[in-house]
Amino acid sequence: MEWLICGTVPEECPCRLCRAAITAQGRQLSLENPEGSSRVSIARGSAALVAAYAVTADILGIAPPFVLLAGDDGGGEGSRRVYRFLHEQRIPPVRGIIFHYFWPDVDWHSRLLPRLESLVPKPLLCADAGFMYAAKMSGYAASYDLFFPDAGELAFLADEKAPHPFYTRGFLLSEDNDAPELAMRAYIHENAPAGMLVKGGTDYVIQKGQVAARVSLPSVPELEAIGGTGDTLAGIACALLCAGRPMRDALTRAALVNRRMGALARPTPAAGIADLLEFLPQALR
Amino acid sequence: MLKGIFLKIRRHFHPDPGSAGAGMGVTLFEQTGDVIRAEQLLKEAGIPVAVKAPPSHMRKGCDLAIEYRLEQEPFLRGIFDANALHPLGFFPVTEDLPGPSSLFLYKDFGDYLMVRAANMKITIEKASGRIVNVSGGGCPDVPYLAHILTTQTLGEAEPPRKKGQSLCAYALHLAFEEAKRLWNG
Numbered sequence: 001m002e003w004l005i006c007g008t009v010p011e012e013c014p015c016r017l018c019r020a021a022i023t024a025q026g027r028q029l030s031l032e033n034p035e036g037s038s039r040v041s042i043a044r045g046s047a048a049l050v051a052a053y054a055v056t057a058d059i060l061g062i063a064p065p066f067v068l069l070a071g072d073d074g075g076g077e078g079s080r081r082v083y084r085f086l087h088e089q090r091i092p093p094v095r096g097i098i099f100h101y102f103w104p105d106v107d108w109h110s111r112l113l114p115r116l117e118s119l120v121p122k123p124l125l126c127a128d129a130g131f132m133y134a135a136k137m138s139g140y141a142a143s144y145d146l147f148f149p150d151a152g153e154l155a156f157l158a159d160e161k162a163p164h165p166f167y168t169r170g171f172l173l174s175e176d177n178d179a180p181e182l183a184m185r186a187y188i189h190e191n192a193p194a195g196m197l198v199k200g201g202t203d204y205v206i207q208k209g210q211v212a213a214r215v216s217l218p219s220v221p222e223l224e225a226i227g228g229t230g231d232t233l234a235g236i237a238c239a240l241l242c243a244g245r246p247m248r249d250a251l252t253r254a255a256l257v258n259r260r261m262g263a264l265a266r267p268t269p270a271a272g273i274a275d276l277l278e279f280l281p282q283a284l285r
Numbered sequence: 286m287l288k289g290i291f292l293k294i295r296r297h298f299h300p301d302p303g304s305a306g307a308g309m310g311v312t313l314f315e316q317t318g319d320v321i322r323a324e325q326l327l328k329e330a331g332i333p334v335a336v337k338a339p340p341s342h343m344r345k346g347c348d349l350a351i352e353y354r355l356e357q358e359p360f361l362r363g364i365f366d367a368n369a370l371h372p373l374g375f376f377p378v379t380e381d382l383p384g385p386s387s388l389f390l391y392k393d394f395g396d397y398l399m400v401r402a403a404n405m406k407i408t409i410e411k412a413s414g415r416i417v418n419v420s421g422g423g424c425p426d427v428p429y430l431a432h433i434l435t436t437q438t439l440g441e442a443e444p445p446r447k448k449g450q451s452l453c454a455y456a457l458h459l460a461f462e463e464a465k466r467l468w469n470g
Contacts, residue, residue: 043431073425073429074426074427101423103425106344129422137346150404162383163341163344164338165423168386169383173386221394224406224420225394227419227431230420268417269418271418
C-alpha cells in the first residue's frame, strides 16, 4: 500500500488526487492526474516533503506517493479545499497519511478526524506544520501516531495553555529547556502523539514521551537555517515507514539520512533545499 | 553594520494597554490579516492596544485579537469605519489572555545570523543585510512570504505583516524586525 501526502503550496495548484514525480531538472514536481498534470517548484514546504518522499521511494523500490495539494497564498482557501476533499471524497486505502502545510482550522479538523479514524484499514496518521497545530489546538493530538516538531513547536506542544506557537510562553521556549523534558510534558498533557521526531541540533525519536533514540551526527548546524530541511526529514521518514520499517528504525534512519544529505551538500545558511536534495540518493545508499 | 549580536536571548517588549479584568475588551475579525492591519492603524493613531489570543471560547484556529481599554472603544470604531474594516464585534473580557511569545533566540553562523521568534526563523547575511533563508512555521503563507523575502535586503524588503495573513507571518514579522534592529546597530 502507498502513502498519501496532503498539504498546500504557494502557487496555483488544483486540488486533485495525483501521483507525484520529480522532473528531470530536479527542481520541480510533476503532479499527474487523469484530468491533467501540473507542476510545482521544489523550494520548501509541502513540495519539498513530496520530493524527498519520491526520491526515497525510488531508491527503496516502492511506489511514488499519492499527493493532494492545493494552492494557498495564506488566505486559507486552498487549505479548505483540501479539508473539504478529504471530508467528502473517497480516500484510497493507504498505509499512512501525512498532513502538512495547512491553515490551522479547529472546526475543519474536528469534522475531519472522525472520518480519518473510520478508514479501513486505518492508516498511520502523521502531522507536521499547520495541521499539527490544528490537531493540538483542537485537543486531539493524542489521536495521531506521529508528529514532526522542531524546538519551537515542541515548546508549543508542551505548553498546555498556548493555542498556537505564536503564544508559547517564554519559559518553555528558552534553550535551557531540553527536548526530552518538553516531550514528556507534552505527552502527559495529551498534547502529543505516541511518536515524535523532534528536529534540532540533536534529533530525538520520542515514543510515549520517552527518548527512544538520539541522532546528532553528522552535525550540520546550517540545516536549521535552511527552509525545507524539516520537510525533507518528514518525507524521508514517511517513505521508510511505508516501506515497512518499524517506527523507531524509520525515524532514526530518516534523521541520519537527512543529516548525511546536508553533510554531502556542505551548504552555507544561504543554500536552498533543492541544492540539498540532489544529494539525497547518495545519502540513502 | 551588525553590532551587539552577542546576546543570545532577548525578551521583546509588548505594550500592554492594561490588565485583564480592569475594564478591558477585545475586538475580533474574520481574517487574521485584518487584525494585523487594524493593529497597525490603531498604533499609528496612538491608541494603546495589544495583540492577544481571543478568549478561549471564541478561538477558531489561527486567531489574533486586539485588546483595548473599554473606554477607547469609540475611537476604535471610528478608525475601523474610516478604513473599511469590519470587526466581528467588541467584547468585554475578564480572563488573562495569552500574548505573543516574548523571546528571541539567535544563532551566529559567522557570515550569517539567524533570528528566531516563536516558531519562525529568518537568516541574514551580516555584511549586506540580505535575507538568505526563512524557515519554520506551518501556515500556508510562510512559503509564499519566504519566496518574496529571500534575496531582498532587510532595508528594501516589505515587512512580512504587510502581506502576511497568519500568526506564523506575524512571528516572522517579529523576527524580521529584530534582525533589522540588530543589523542597523
